[in-house]
Amino acid sequence: MTRPDNGPAPGSPAASSRPAGHRRRGEPRTYDFRRPTKLSREHVRVLQIAQEAFARQATTVLTTMLRAGARLELVGIEQHSYDDYVATLPNPCFIATFTLEPLAGKGLLAYPLDIAMSSVDHMLGGSGAADQPDRPMTVMETTITNHLLTRLLQELTASFSHIVQLQPELSDVEYNPQLAQAAAGSDTVMVASFTMAIGSRAGEATLVLPFSSFAAALNNAASPQLSESAQAKRRRAAEALEQRLNLVPVDVSVRFTPLEVSSDDLLSLAVGDVLLLRHPQDAPLEVTTNDVTFAFAIASNHRRRLAAAIVPTPSAAQKDTA
Structure with a gap:
């Protein structure tokens, strides 16, 4: 089943200019009634906080390690079957899988291969602007990239700490989406x-x-019990x-109505002078x-x-009299 949309038709210039796997807001998408939505609004809110924190920290890591301008910004969070998600990825694509100890299963981080290759170029002192090879990485390039991925997984751990304590470990790197068996x-x-x-x-990255x-961790984070x-x-x-708190000593003072004195009178005070308090007798x-x-x-x-006997406030006394 698809939802109606007023966006550009497939094959139109506007549609063909978008990268593969990218879906504009409002475009139709497949809905499988056999697998109803499991992500509630509360789940999405909790995930959004974690993913935005990860994006901010990842931006700092990328900028520092690559010594170049970098940006990672969250676009949205959706639920898919793993097959449907893999079908949206281009081939080839840089795909890193990682474990989620102590949780079961694996996670996956995917982004365009040319960005992955240019990252290696930056870390080796290059500008990253040259045309990048469209091939799997060599052993040296993989080792350099793994160092960057390890730092990103550390930031993922910190970003999700309010949901669950993770110890992710890099598992494998793949370039064909059909061969990335994360689920x-x-x-x-x-x-x-x-x-x-x-x-x-620039391109689209997915986590x-x-x-x-x-599921259990999200339920606890959304409605902590x-x-x-x-x-x-x-x-x-x-x-x-x-x-x-009941035993904390507190300084208490009993005072007349404060008196205002000019600076000239205050500076001219001498021993024996008298200040009229002007406090009404009643x-x-x-x-x-x-x-x-x-x-x-x-x-x-x-x-x-000498003592002070507590009395009703003047306003309360007036009300009682009335």
Whole structure:
């Protein structure tokens, strides 16, 4: 089944100018009712936070290691069967597979082969602008690229740490999409699409993760549920905090209404001078802490010591009288 679309027809100049596997927003796409959507809106939100963090960190890694302008930006996250995803990849294409310990299954990172070749050129001190060979990498080129991929997987670990603790390890590099066996053909995978640019070259990169391996972790991240022991620990911490706060000493002052004095009068004060407080006789004193008035009082005494008896606030007293 396909969804209607107002985009350019296949074979038109606008359609032929797009790279293979690239789908514009609003174009029709296949929907298999035998495999309904498993990615909820909450799952996508959690994944988007992780994938955007990965894109930012990967941009820094690429720029630093290649010593060239680089950019990786998240475009979107979709669900596909693995066979449907592989069908969108051009042949040849640079495809790196990696394990997802302690989770089962494999992940996959794919991007255009010419960008992978130009990355090697950059790391060897070249400009990356020359025409790149359309062939599998040599042993030396693979070793150099593996160092870059290892750094990217480290950033993937950090970006997904709020979802699950991963220890990804680079598994294999392939160039024919049909030979990249990262999952069974009918398995549901989560495909994050990125725009990737290195120097003057740009293309589409995809990061593929198996849904079944991440399902439980995504559910917990979207709707975190604390265990009974964790909830009990949190309650004990809250009770201990409340008890300690009740024992914290606080400086309290009882003062007359503040008096405003000009700078000239203040500088001319001498011993024996008298300042008129101008505090009304029937007005209560202010009880303050850290310059915040929280109560009112009247002067009193308690066992031959000066004291302050707390009284209602003036506004409350007026309301009661009314």
